[in-house]
Amino acid sequence: MPKLSMSTPASRNGSMRAADTDRIQTAQLLTDAAASGKLGVNEYEDRLTRAYAAQTYEELDRLSADLPGAVTRGRSGPCRPAPSSLLLAILSGFERRGRWNVPKRLTTFALWGGGVVDMRYADFTAHDVEIRSYSIMGGQTILVPPEVNVDLHGKGVMGSFDHTVDGEGSPGAPCVRISGFSLWGSVGVKRKKRKGS
Incomplete structure (x- = not known):
């Protein structure tokens, strides 16, 4: 009988799965960069599309590593929805x-x-x-x-x-x-x- 391996938590924070709130935080950082002229509109839209499709913290970090204000994902607090x-x-x-x-x-x-x-x-x-x-x-x-x-x-x-x-x-x-x-x-x-x- 073959051995079944149980998945274990990733040893590195970057390979852990990202949540919707993490993608939203990265999108907000990208919007800040576009608003201040650090990203052109086409690059902003490309990165934004990739941020929403990202599955791990590592993918999100790659999209924002060259931008001021970039933080390591998973350490910031939850993103709270704006009031109705x-x-x-x-x-x-x-x-x-x-x-x-x-x-x-x-x-x-x-x-x-x-x-x-x-x-x-x-x-x-x-x-x-x-x-x-x-x-x-x-x-x-x-x-x-x-x-x-x-x-x-x-x-x-x-x-x-x-x-x-x-x-x-x-x-x-x-x-x-x-x-x-x-x-x-x-x-x-x-x-x-x-x-x-």
Whole structure:
């Protein structure tokens, strides 16, 4: 009878399996480097895609070793999701663009108004993000970056709620689940590249 070997913990921290929070922390470090001009947009997107697909601390460390602020993975505290947020537009509008922390739960509401949620330059603080969007005689646009996975489940009543988004996300990248409804309004979801790529 052949001997079965039990897997043992890795002797080196680098070969241990990375968690979603470790990938998110590396993504935030890469975003810092891109925002300060240390990484070009194409290199940033390439490293970001590889960070989300990384399986070990060693893979994550290789992606950020040449950047200021790089730390050895597995020694930092857990990444905490940003608090749930509400974006509200009543006879007005809202915009969430640029660098911001995407919470685990986000609710958007537009009544005779409109809004834009642009996640292309944002920091994801959770692997799974839930967005509930409601538009009544108003319109909203949600922009997601190329690597993010999207799951859409909304209803349009005498209005529209997108049910598909062009392109596929990357394995291991955050998943954004968008639900809600529009009444005489719209909720549009678009996958859009970052400028310069």
